[in-house]
Amino acid sequence: MVHDLLSQLNDAQRAAAAQINGPMMVIAGAGSGKTRVLTFRIAHLIQNGVDPFNILSLTFTNKAAKEMKHRIGDLIGETHSKDIWMGTFHSIFARILRIESEHINYPRNFTIYDTADAKNLVKDIIKEFNLDDKTYKPGIVYNRISSAKNNLISSQDYINNSDLMAEDRMSGKPRLGEIFAQYDLRLFKAGAMDFDDLLFKTNVLLRDFPSILLKYQEKFQYILVDEYQDTNFAQYLIVKQLAARHANICVVGDDAQSIYAFRGANIQNILNFQKEYGIYDEFSIYKLEQNYRSTKTIVNAANSIISNNKEQIKKDVWTSNDEGDKIKVHKAATDNDEGQFVANQIFYLRQQNGAAPSDFAILYRTNAQSRSFEEALRKLNIPYRIYGGLSFYQRKEIKDLISYFRLACNPNDEEAMKRVINYPKRGIGDTTVQKIVVGATEKNLGIWDMLERSPELGINGATWNKIQEFITLIKSFRVALDVRNAYDLGHQIASESGLLKELYSDRTPEGVARYENIQELLNGMKEFSDRLDDANPLQIHTLSDFLIDVALLTDADQDKGEDNDRVSLMTIHASKGLEFPYVNIVGLEENLFPSQLSLNSREEMEEERRLFYVALTRAEKKATLSYALTRYRWGQISHCEPSRFIEEIDERFLEMPEETQRPSSTRFDQERSHFFGVNNRFSQKPTTSPAAASAPSARNEPPPSPIAPPRNFKKVSTSAPAIPSGEYSSAEEIIVGAEVMHDKFGKGKVIALDGQAPDVKATIFFPKEGQKQLLLRFAKLKVMG
DNA sequence: GTATTATCTAAGTCT
DNA sequence: TAGATAATAC
Numbered sequence: 001m002v003h004d005l006l007s008q009l010n011d012a013q014r015a016a017a018a019q020i021n022g023p024m025m026v027i028a029g030a031g032s033g034k035t036r037v038l039t040f041r042i043a044h045l046i047q048n049g050v051d052p053f054n055i056l057s058l059t060f061t062n063k064a065a066k067e068m069k070h071r072i073g074d075l076i077g078e079t080h081s082k083d084i085w086m087g088t089f090h091s092i093f094a095r096i097l098r099i100e101s102e103h104i105n106y107p108r109n110f111t112i113y114d115t116a117d118a119k120n121l122v123k124d125i126i127k128e129f130n131l132d133d134k135t136y137k138p139g140i141v142y143n144r145i146s147s148a149k150n151n152l153i154s155s156q157d158y159i160n161n162s163d164l165m166a167e168d169r170m171s172g173k174p175r176l177g178e179i180f181a182q183y184d185l186r187l188f189k190a191g192a193m194d195f196d197d198l199l200f201k202t203n204v205l206l207r208d209f210p211s212i213l214l215k216y217q218e219k220f221q222y223i224l225v226d227e228y229q230d231t232n233f234a235q236y237l238i239v240k241q242l243a244a245r246h247a248n249i250c251v252v253g254d255d256a257q258s259i260y261a262f263r264g265a266n267i268q269n270i271l272n273f274q275k276e277y278g279i280y281d282e283f284s285i286y287k288l289e290q291n292y293r294s295t296k297t298i299v300n301a302a303n304s305i306i307s308n309n310k311e312q313i314k315k316d317v318w319t320s321n322d323e324g325d326k327i328k329v330h331k332a333a334t335d336n337d338e339g340q341f342v343a344n345q346i347f348y349l350r351q352q353n354g355a356a357p358s359d360f361a362i363l364y365r366t367n368a369q370s371r372s373f374e375e376a377l378r379k380l381n382i383p384y385r386i387y388g389g390l391s392f393y394q395r396k397e398i399k400d401l402i403s404y405f406r407l408a409c410n411p412n413d414e415e416a417m418k419r420v421i422n423y424p425k426r427g428i429g430d431t432t433v434q435k436i437v438v439g440a441t442e443k444n445l446g447i448w449d450m451l452e453r454s455p456e457l458g459i460n461g462a463t464w465n466k467i468q469e470f471i472t473l474i475k476s477f478r479v480a481l482d483v484r485n486a487y488d489l490g491h492q493i494a495s496e497s498g499l500l501k502e503l504y505s506d507r508t509p510e511g512v513a514r515y516e517n518i519q520e521l522l523n524g525m526k527e528f529s530d531r532l533d534d535a536n537p538l539q540i541h542t543l544s545d546f547l548i549d550v551a552l553l554t555d556a557d558q559d560k561g562e563d564n565d566r567v568s569l570m571t572i573h574a575s576k577g578l579e580f581p582y583v584n585i586v587g588l589e590e591n592l593f594p595s596q597l598s599l600n601s602r603e604e605m606e607e608e609r610r611l612f613y614v615a616l617t618r619a620e621k622k623a624t625l626s627y628a629l630t631r632y633r634w635g636q637i638s639h640c641e642p643s644r645f646i647e648e649i650d651e652r653f654l655e656m657p658e659e660t661q662r663p664s665s666t667r668f669d670q671e672r673s674h675f676f677g678v679n680n681r682f683s684q685k686p687t688t689s690p691a692a693a694s695a696p697s698a699r700n701e702p703p704p705s706p707i708a709p710p711r712n713f714k715k716v717s718t719s720a721p722a723i724p725s726g727e728y729s730s731a732e733e734i735i736v737g738a739e740v741m742h743d744k745f746g747k748g749k750v751i752a753l754d755g756q757a758p759d760v761k762a763t764i765f766f767p768k769e770g771q772k773q774l775l776l777r778f779a780k781l782k783v784m785g
Numbered sequence: 786g787t788a789t790t791a792t793c794t795a796a797g798t799c800t
Numbered sequence: 801t802a803g804a805t806a807a808t809a810c
Contacts, residue, residue, distance in 0.1 A: 061800095090800050115799080195800045262798060368796055388799085422786095429786045552800070573798045595797060611798080634796065635801050 005047065005075065009033075009040060012288050017041040019250075020048055022282020023243075025228075025273050026252040029317035030302065030617035031293025031579065034252050038224055039068055041250065042084065043075040045222055052083040056220035056242070060227040060577060062088055062552070085220070089235050090195060091552045093202040097193070098548070100205055100212055109409045109544050111192040112551035116394065117415040118142055118194045125182050128438070135172055136179070145180050149196035150232045150264035152203055155181035189446050190414040199234035206241050217245040227576075228253035228273070232264035240276075247280055255313050256306050259573060259611045261603070271313065289317050293579055293620050295324025301623075301653040302616045308648050309606045327616075329646055330626040331657040335587075338628045339372030342584050343380050345624065346567060349582060350382075357383050361568040361580040363615050365593040369586065370569050377567060387570035393550060397503060397514040398521055402550065404493045408477035409544045412446035424502040427466050432459060473497065486546040487529040491522055572615040583619035585612070588627040589640035612645045 006014045013033055016026045017040040028034035038057070046052055059065040065086040073081040085092060094112065101108045113121070122145070123138040148158050158164055159177040168176045187193060193201060206213045223243050225231065228251035231239070243249040251273060258267045277283050291299050299319045306312070332338035346360050362373050367388050377384045392398060400423060403416035411417075414437070422428045439457045440450035450457075454467050473496065480489050494500045503515040528549070529541050568580065587593055593612070598604035616623055627642050646654075 088800070198800080260799075263800080366797055425787075427786070431786085571798065597797065607798095632801085634794090 005043060006040060009036065010290060012286055012290070013037050013040070016286035016288070017044055019282070019284060020045060020050070021248055022280050022284070023247050023273075023277035024250045024282075024284045024286065025270070025277075026250070026286045026288060027270075027313055027315060028252055028254050028288040029291060029315055030254065030257065030614070031291040031299075031319075032288035032317070033292055034226070034254075034288060035064070035068065035577075037288065038226060038250075038252060039071045039075070042068075042081075042224065043072050046072075046076055046080050050222055052080050054219060054221040055084045055086075055224070056092070056222070057084060057086040057224045058089055058092060058226065058239070059086065060088065060230070062091060064226070064577060088552065089231075089238075090198045093198045093238070094548065094552060096216070097198065097201055097205070100209075103209055103212065104201055104205060106188075106193070106201075107191045107410060109191070111190070111406050111410050111413045111416065111547070112198070113187065113192050113194045113415060114394075114551070115142075115195070116399075117192075120415055120418075121186055122179065122183055124437070125179050125186065128441070129175060129179065129182075131175060131179075136176070141173070141176060141179055144176060145183060146194075146196050147264055148180065149194075149200045150234050152200060152234055152237065154200075155184045186414060186441075189412060189440070189444075191410045191412045191446070192415070196234075199232075199238065202238055203234055203241075206238065213241060214245075216242055221246045222248045223250070225249070225251045226253070227257075229255050229258035229267055229270045230260040230265040231269050232260075232266055233269075234264075236266065236269045247277070249277070255311075256309075256315075256610055257576065257614050257617075259576065259607060259614055261607050267311070271311075287315055289315055291317050291319040291617075292321070294319060294617060295321050295621060297324045297326060297653050298616060298619050298623055301327055301649045302613050304650040304653070305609060305616065305645065305648050306613045309609055310602075311606065325622050326655040327649065327653050328622075328624045328655045329657055330624065331642070332626055332628045333630065335369075335372045335628045335631040336375070338586060338626050339374075339376035340379075341626060342373055342586060342624075343376035343382060345584070346377070346382055346582070347380050349622075355582060356565050357567045358565045359581040360584070361570070361575065361578070361582070361618060362584045362586060363570060363572045363575050363618065364586050365572060365595060365611075366587075367571055369592075373569055373586070382567055383563075383565065384567040384569055385564075387568065387574050392517070392520075393553065395514075395517060397499075397517055401490075401494055401497075401499055401518060401521060402547070404477070404497050404499070405490065405543055405547055407474055408481060408489070408493065409547060411448035411474060411478070414440075414447045417447050417451070420497070421470060424498040426470060426498075428463065428470065432463055432467075435459060481542060481544065483540075484542075485529040485540040486543045487522065487526040489543045490525045490546070494518060494522060572611050575618050576614055579618055579620055581619075581621045582624075583615070583622070584624045584626065585615045586626050587631075588625050588643035588646055589631070590643055592631070592640065593643055594645070609645065609648075 006017055009017055010033075013036060016024065016037050019041075026034060026037060028037070042055060042057060045055065057065070057068070059068065065088065069081050069084065069086055072084070085095075087095075097104070097106070097110070098108055101110060119138045119142050122142045123133065126133050126136045126138060126141065148155075148164075153161070153164075155177065158180050165174070165177060168174055187197065206216070220242050223239060225239055230253070239249065239251075251270070253270050255267055255270050258265060258270075261267065274283075274285065294302075296319055299317055299321075303317060330338075330341055332341050342362055346357075349355050349360075350357070364370065364373075370386055374384065374386070393402070400420060403413075403419040406413045406416040407420065418433060418437070421433060435457050436447065436450050436454065436459075439445075440447050443450065443456075445453070451467060452471060454464055459467065476496070477489065477493050480492065484492070500515075500518065503511060503518060506512075506514070525546060528546055568575075568578075572585075590596075591599075594605060594608035598608045625646060627646075628640060630637050631640055632638075
C-alpha cells in the first residue's frame with residue numbers, strides 16, 4: 001500500500017516524498033510536480049503513523065491548500081486529511097492569534113484591516129499631525145511601515161534605530177517613526193491588525209510566551225512550506241521557531257520563481273537553508289528537474305532567459321515533451337490592436353484546435369492593462385474572467401456592509417466606524433466624527449468607548465440623540481452575534497442599518513448594480529451558513545466566522561462555480577502556480593515589463609526577469625508574446641520599445657514579426673487588419689453566422705444567478721458561444737445618436753455612452769420621460785430602424 | 786450638515 | 801481616464 005502510493009512518482013519525486021524525518025529542501029523547477037511531491041509526502045507521512053493533527057502545511061493561496069487537502073483525501077481518505085492544518089501563512093497565523101488573543105491583549109474577534117483600511121488610517125494620522133500629505137504620501141508611509149514589520153521591527157525599534165531615522169530625515173520625513181507608533185497604537189485600540197501584524201504578532205507571541213511556543217512546536221511536529229523562495233524574514237523566523245524542536249521541516253521552492261521581494265520576500269531564505277539545517281544528519285536536498293508541463297521550446301526558452309540572472313541555484317530543467325510550436329512574437333501598432341490580436345488568436349485557436357476558453361490565459365505586468373483585452377474579447381463574445389483588480393470585496397457597497405458586520409463584532413474598529421456612522425446619512429457629520437476620533441486619541445479610548453461618552457466632548461443634544469440611536473442600532477446587532485447565524489444576522493444588519501433601503505432607492509443603473517451586489521453577498525453568506533451549519537448542526541456559524549473567512553480571501557481563491565470555462569486575465573504575479581495550454585504574455589515593452597521602477601538596480605531587474613520566467617513557464621503548449629508600439633498611459637499616448645526580455649530569448653525558439661509592416665503569409669489573415677490599422681475588418685470573416693442575432697450581448701445578459709456565491713462574482717464577460725458576427729451584436733449598434741426603444745420609457749435617442757463593459761452606461765433622452773442614465777446590461781434596449 | 790461642481794493627481798506587483 | 805478631494809452653494 002505504502003509502496004503503491006509512491007510508485008506513482010518519478011525517482012526524484014519519490015525520494016523527496018519518502019523522507020519522513022529531518023530537515024529537507026526540495027528545489028523544484030517550474031512544472032516539475034512539486035505540489036505532487038507535497039501531496040504525496042503528506043499522505044505518506046500519515047500512512048506511516050504521523051497524526052494529521054501534527055502536520056502544518058503552509059501554502060501560497062488558500063485555494064492551493066484546499067486543493068491539496070482534497071487530493072490527500074483522495075489518496076488516503078478524508079478522515080485523515082481533514083485535521084491537517086493547511087493554509088496560507090496569514091490565515092494559519094490569524095487562526096493561532098485568535099486562539100491566543102488574550103495573551104497579547106487583543107479581543108478574540110479582532111478585525112483584520114485590509115490595505116485600504118490601513119492606508120486610510122495612515123492618512124488620517126498624517127492629517128492629525130498636520131503634516132503635508134504630499135511629503136508624507138500615505139501609500140509610501142504605509143509601505144515603509146509594512147516593510148519594517150516584515151523585518152520584525154516594531155515602532156519602538158524603528159524610532160531607536162538611527163539608520164532608519166537618518167534615512168527618513170534624508171527623505172524629508174523625519175516624523176515617520178512617530179506616525180508608525182501612532183498607527184500601531186490606533187490599530188491596537190481598534191482591536192485590529194493589518195496583514196503584516198498577523199506575522200509580526202505571531203512572532204511576538206512565540207517570542208514572549210515560551211509555553212505557547214512549546215505548545216505549537218509539539219503540535220506541529222511536521223512542517224511543510226510551499227513557495228519557500230517567497231517567504232520574508234517574519235515568516236522565516238516563525239517557521240524556524242516552530243521547527244526548532246523536532247526539525248522535521250520540508251521546504252519546497254524554486255529560487256528562479258522568487259517574485260515577491262517587493263513585499264519583503266528574501267531569496268536568501270532558500271539560498272541559506274542548507275547552511276542553517278545542514279548540521280542535521282538527515283538533511284537532504286532534492287532537485288526536481290524534469291518538467292512535465294511544457295514543450296521543449298518553452299522549457300528551453302525559459303532556461304535561456306533565466307541564465308541572464310547571476311544569483312541562482314544551479315539546476316537543469318528539461319522535458320521529454322514534444323518540441324512544440326515556436327514562441328510567436330507579435331508587434332501591434334497600439335494597445336487596442338494588441339487586444340484585438342490576442343482575442344483573434346484565441347478565437348482562431350479555438351476553431352483550429354477545439355480549445356476551450358479556459359485553456360487560455362492572458363498575462364500582464366500591471367492590472368491597468370486588462371482593458372484592451374476585455375474589450376476585444378467581448379467583441380468576439382469570448383467569455384473571460386479577470387482576477388485581481390477591484391475585487392468584489394473591495395467594492396464600496398460591499399465594504400460598507402462588511403463594515404457594519406465588523407462593527408457588530410468589534411465596535412472599536414475605527415475604520416469600520418468612520419465608514420458607516422453616517423452612511424446611510426443620519427446627520428452625524430464629519431466634524432462630529434472628527435471630534436470623536438481626536439477625543440479618543442486624547443483620552444486614550446477606543447472609538448466606541450469614546451462614542452458612548454460623546455457628551456464629554458461637548459457634543460450637543462440633537463447630535464447626541466442621533467449618536468445614541470446609532471449606538472442602540474449597533475448594540476441590537478451585537479446581542480444577536482452568537483445566536484443567529486451569519487446569513488440571518490447579515491440580512492438583519494443589511495436591512496436595519498438602512499443600507500438596503502438606501503441602495504434600493506437609488507434607481508440609477510449603478511445603484512441597481514450595487515443593490516444586486518449586496519444581494520450576491522447575502523446569497524454567499526447563506527451558502528456559507530447553510531454549508532457549515534449542516535456539517536455541524538450543533539454549532540451555528542456566526543458572523544465573525546464569516547468575517548474571518550472573508551478578510552484573507554484572495555482573488556485566486558475565488559473561482560468555484562459552474563461557469564468556469566473562461567479565458568483567464570491576470571497579472572503574472574497572480575498566475576504563480578497555475579498552468580494553461582495557451583498563454584499570451586502581453587505588454588512586453590521597456591518601462592512596462594520590465595517596469596521602469598526596476599531599472600535602478602540589478603536586483604530589481606533580476607526579479608522582473610524571474611517574473612518573465614514565471615510567465616513563460618505557465619504555458620503548456622503554446623506561448624505568444626506581444627508588444628505595442630504606442631500605448632495609452634495616464635491618459636496620454638506614449639511610444640514604446642520592445643522589451644529586452646524578447647531579445648534575451650534564444651532566437652531559435654522564436655517566430656519574430658515581419659520587419660516590414662506587412663505580413664508575408666496569410667496564416668492569420670486577421671493580422672492584416674492590425675498592420676493596416678483597420679479596426680474590425682476581421683469581422684467580415686466567413687465564419688460569420690446569422691446566429692449573431694441571438695448572440696447574447698450587453699443588452700440581454702442574464703441577471704446574476706441568485707444562488708451564486710459572491711466569490712463567483714467577478715467582472716465577467718457576457719457569456720456566449722463565441723461567434724464573431726458580420727453584423728455586430730447589438731452592443732455595437734448602440735452608439736451615440738442611435739434611436740432606441742425602451743420597454744418603459746418608449747423611444748429615445750442615445751446622447752452619450754460611457755463606462756466600461758459590462759458597465760457601459762448610456763445617457764438617453766426620452767421625449768416622454770426626459771433624460772435617463774441606463775446601464776446597457778440591464779436596460780432592455782432595442783435599436784430602431 | 787449635505788449636495789453639487791471643479792480641480793487635481795495618480796497607475797506596480799499582493800497577503 | 802477616473803477617482804478623490806476641495807470648493808461652493810444650499
